[in-house]
Amino acid sequence: MAARARYFAKINELRSNGTLIFWQNETWRNQNEEKTFIWTDRDTGAGRLRQSTGKGMISSFSKMACDCFLSTWKRLAISALMGPSGFHASSIDIFECNEDHNMNSAHFLTWIDRTTSLLRKELGKISLLSFSLLFLGLEKGTKIILVIDNATWHSRLTNDTTPPKRAWRKEAVIRWLKSNNIVVPEKAVKAELLEIALDNLPPKKYQIDEAAKKYNVGILR
Known part of the structure; x- marks a missing residue:
């Protein structure tokens, strides 16, 4: 609860000082698969809904055959940012993966490096000194923050x-x-x-935070 309170306090602070906040998340899709329900646009109602056909329990044989068929399908992982104007289309990452490995630290680190560089080019350069002053509230400029969760591939030290x-x-x-x-x-x-080592651990530094810092982009968990 305390961590959640600190998180929302930080979000409120960022919003109040004009920070550009981008929310990151990942998902995956199997080839030819459709959801039985989806989100739709509130204003236009655009969206697609598959109607379920057939009722009742699927037989064990049918389930086994279905699982075997699904195992031959391709799976795509999708990583994207949502910003003030919707999806940040130029940074969307779609790549083929398998059922057990939708994302990994190395791939995500490469994506973070490319995406933060792209955001900084699109939204304007800012010096490292100015970036530090922005966090202290002492200077104006384009401050960018990516909000991510604590997935293991986001948290490699x-x-x-x-x-x-x-x-x-x-x-x-x-x-x-x-x-x-x-x-x-x-x-x-x-x-x-x-025991000595664990009593003297250095402050944590995350690989993706350091990659984003090169382009003066912050990471919030």
Whole structure:
């Protein structure tokens, strides 16, 4: 509840200072598949609705045959932004995927880099200093924020802030400690080294946040 309250407070702050807010989300579609109900345009009523045909429970054999047929279909993943004027068409990403992998960190990172660069070109350049001042409310300009959720592929940490894992060998944990300028006690066992590491974790930095920052675009979760 506290995190939600902070989120809405930040959204209200961004709206009040004229920030351009873009909302990002992903979905997927199977080839030839249609929904039995969809959203329609409130003003025009435009939209398509498939009428269901047939009633009752599907037989086990029919379900098995249907599942087998569906497995041969192509699946498309779709990533898009919704902004003040509707969908941001030039950044829509549609690509073929499979049932288990609709999106991954590497693909999303590439999309973020391309999209934030595109938004900055379309909406005007702004210096890094001005971008920092915008967040402090000390300067005017085109401030852009992308709102995303906490999906795993949105939350990949940078290499320098990724914490050590319990599956790591002791030597790897020692290297992590030294790379973060943390004293390594002599004769400490791996469990003790992990405790030291977890007590001295650096602030989290996300790969997509760093990619967006290159173009002075912010990320809000």
